[in-house]
Amino acid sequence: MSQQPEADDGEQLGLECPKCCCWDFRAYYTRRQAKRIRRVKICRHCGQRITTTERIVG
Numbered sequence: 786m787s788q789q790p791e792a793d794d795g796e797q798l799g800l801e802c803p804k805c806c807c808w809d810f811r812a813y814y815t816r817r818q819a820k821r822i823r824r825v826k827i828c829r830h831c832g833q834r835i836t837t838t839e840r841i842v843g
């Protein structure tokens with residue numbers, strides 16, 4: 786039992802690589818805007834790049 790998600794400022798989990806189905810992403814860049822955060826992540830295994838947008842609540 787050592788599966789602890791990396792502490793990353795409130796990052797949502799549940800991201801799965803569409804290519805290789807792994808869960809191992811690293812952040813490529815993070816851009817903070819007024820009410821949302823945009824992240825680009827790259828799969829450590831296959832290099833697939835995905836973009837996520839998170840909304841800031843509150």
Ligand SMILES: [Zn+2]
Pocket residue numbers: 802803804805806807828829830831832833
């Ligand atoms: Zn992948």
